[in-house]
Amino acid sequence: MVKKMDLSVYSFRQLMELDxxxxxxxxxxxxxxxxxxxxxxxxxxxxxxxxxRLTRAQYGLLARLFGPREISEAEMKDxxxxxxxxxxxxxxxxxxxxxIDTRPLWIAMRDQLVDEGHYPELLNMxxxxxxxxxxxxxxxNENRLIWADNLPQPPEGIxxxxxxxVYFVGCVSSFYPLTYTVPQAFVSIMERSxxxxxxxxxxxxxxxxxxxxxxxxxxxxxxxxxxxEAVRKTGAKxxxxxxxxxxxxxxxxxxxxxxxxxxxEVLHSTEALAEWIGEGRIQLGAFDRPVTYHDPxxxxxxxxxxxxxxxxxxxxxxVTFVEMKDNREYALCCGGGGDVEMADSSLSAxxxxxxxxxxQATGAEVLLSACQQCKRQLTAATRREKMxxxxxxxxxxxxxxxxx
Amino acid sequence: xxxxxxxxxxxxAFAVVMLLFIVAIGVNVSIWWQGALYENGRRVEKRxxxxxxxxxxxxxxSKRFWMALKAFVLDAALQRKLFxxxxxxxxxxxxxxxxxxxxxxxxxxxxxFEEGLHRILGVDTPFVRTVIDKNTPIMALLNEALGIIIVLxxxxxxxxxxxxxxxxxxxxxxxxxxxxxxxILVLTSYPVESLRYLRDGFPEVGWHxxxxxxxxxxxxxxNWNWRAVHxxxxxxxxxxxxxxxxxxxxxxxxxxxISPLVIAINGVAEEAA
Numbered sequence: 283m284v285k286k287m288d289l290s291v292y293s294f295r296q297l298m299e300l301d302x303x304x305x306x307x308x309x310x311x312x313x314x315x316x317x318x319x320x321x322x323x324x325x326x327x328x329x330x331x332x333x334x335r336l337t338r339a340q341y342g343l344l345a346r347l348f349g350p351r352e353i354s355e356a357e358m359k360d361x362x363x364x365x366x367x368x369x370x371x372x373x374x375x376x377x378x379x380x381x382i383d384t385r386p387l388w389i390a391m392r393d394q395l396v397d398e399g400h401y402p403e404l405l406n407m408x409x410x411x412x413x414x415x416x417x418x419x420x421x422x423n424e425n426r427l428i429w430a431d432n433l434p435q436p437p438e439g440i441x442x443x444x445x446x447x448v449y450f451v452g453c454v455s456s457f458y459p460l461t462y463t464v465p466q467a468f469v470s471i472m473e474r475s476x477x478x479x480x481x482x483x484x485x486x487x488x489x490x491x492x493x494x495x496x497x498x499x500x501x502x503x504x505x506x507x508x509x510x511e512a513v514r515k516t517g518a519k520x521x522x523x524x525x526x527x528x529x530x531x532x533x534x535x536x537x538x539x540x541x542x543x544x545x546x547e548v549l550h551s552t553e554a555l556a557e558w559i560g561e562g563r564i565q566l567g568a569f570d571r572p573v574t575y576h577d578p579x580x581x582x583x584x585x586x587x588x589x590x591x592x593x594x595x596x597x598x599x600x601v602t603f604v605e606m607k608d609n610r611e612y613a614l615c616c617g618g619g620g621d622v623e624m625a626d627s628s629l630s631a632x633x634x635x636x637x638x639x640x641x642q643a644t645g646a647e648v649l650l651s652a653c654q655q656c657k658r659q660l661t662a663a664t665r666r667e668k669m670x671x672x673x674x675x676x677x678x679x680x681x682x683x684x685x686x
Numbered sequence: 687x688x689x690x691x692x693x694x695x696x697x698x699a700f701a702v703v704m705l706l707f708i709v710a711i712g713v714n715v716s717i718w719w720q721g722a723l724y725e726n727g728r729r730v731e732k733r734x735x736x737x738x739x740x741x742x743x744x745x746x747x748s749k750r751f752w753m754a755l756k757a758f759v760l761d762a763a764l765q766r767k768l769f770x771x772x773x774x775x776x777x778x779x780x781x782x783x784x785x786x787x788x789x790x791x792x793x794x795x796x797x798x799f800e801e802g803l804h805r806i807l808g809v810d811t812p813f814v815r816t817v818i819d820k821n822t823p824i825m826a827l828l829n830e831a832l833g834i835i836i837v838l839x840x841x842x843x844x845x846x847x848x849x850x851x852x853x854x855x856x857x858x859x860x861x862x863x864x865x866x867x868x869x870i871l872v873l874t875s876y877p878v879e880s881l882r883y884l885r886d887g888f889p890e891v892g893w894h895x896x897x898x899x900x901x902x903x904x905x906x907x908x909n910w911n912w913r914a915v916h917x918x919x920x921x922x923x924x925x926x927x928x929x930x931x932x933x934x935x936x937x938x939x940x941x942x943x944i945s946p947l948v949i950a951i952n953g954v955a956e957e958a959a
Binding site: 289290291292293294295296297298299301302303304305306307308310311337338341342343346377379380381382383538541 | 709710713714716717718719720721722723724727728738757761762765767768771852853854855856858861936938940941944945947948949951952953955956
């Protein structure tokens, strides 16, 4: 008896999208991982083609007439490699002439591959850490505020139990020292501008995003419920995240998963900063070095936020802002997305190197981003490439030039 | 073979081709049917067909219909993304797709006027006569001009694919087959038109059918059995159309039907977001 693939992980529309693909190859020219690893399996066109072939083998006309064909291990391995070597940057959607909603399709492919046991082994570790420690690093979750330990004077808000604003720090900034400066800067800004804020410490659990994009979304319900309940208990009216992935998950995925509104507003830190600067709560001093801005995929293409970070940068007196060749919806990925580091770390590094070349072409001395993962990824790349560019989060720059 | 037998052969072949085409498209739809359906954000577990019908009707009678229509016109029919990106590519695609669709509509209307209005209902107004008579200047010109635009589009596509050869294009057997079938289809249409003149006699004014008419005049001295030659030439033309139609559900060419739908559906989702 041939084991048939379960296609119910895909939506009706996604299976239609497989037939809508014209194989024009526009996506191929814009795919950041294919540019580094010329393997057709990786390309959006290649992934669609492979899935189509597999579905036809089991549900197509010949399968209906003569019975479904067994899918070989080699075919599944081939398919899996392409699907997990994707950064989920979503640039393919922007350039697709038939508007295929690619990113959710790639995630559905991962769901299928996880169900069928064809995925990188390291993802099991991720699952283990997130479901038992409630964070991606596997550290004890009560250490979530470790980044605050070396602040000269920790802001009062860090340990509050109730406040207007909950600052959701995110796993990367909580546990990876290279990015501790992001939450440190953000809490300092909030304190100095008089924002009534708090953090949740060990009550903050991973938002579930890394699992959702790994194709393990089924295991995130507990995290979602816990996080929403924890925020609701504080009575906060607003949640702010410096991490675009946490922001996206709270804002766009949680209400869908829970089937109800969250009961609090969700903002990304750049949106909050733009608002506070506009209200005059933050006064900025001059900054005279040329800067450029890297759009994080989950903030830009996935969440549609391009203007807020640019507004914040533009409000700094004397700043010289230069756009990179690929910006806004066409921005190149930093290579740190899609859990690709777990599938192929050299591929992830190669994508970052290409992005740095675009940074270099602008002549900027400071590379800004609004994502701790982009910062971590691009900082590591500048060190490898020995490039004289300072990588900063927008919050860090704001904090450094803040006069009030 | 008399005209009646020829017509019977044609209609039987047409019915078989359409039936096979519907079956093949049905298999594609049955694959989509394996996927999950969502209504009001919730996954539908039972009575999927009922839900799908509800979703479609709710969509039609809401403002989402206008969003879908906008996406359909701008992104599916006019292909604005292609226009912004590469004019030559857009020109090739638009010439082929828009003219093909226009010619299809023209044929459908002519068929409806001829079989439905004129033959069955007996309507015989000057307008109906103009539409059903392929020799009237406007009908001859429309048919011929749209055909020329299709040829132009096809030539641009061939030039791009096989001469310019953009890096991202991979010419597979599937692509080549579709292009060859399209070429046969388009290139046989003019001789069929010329042979029709030779079979039925040339109209008084023929310049509107600028290519078919001239070709007919050129072939006239051969003095063949034009009735038989026309029938077989038409069958080759029809055969290529049938082959294209039957190959379509199994090839990437199925996007002709599916892409506009996906563009419209995803256009609504984007605008709503």
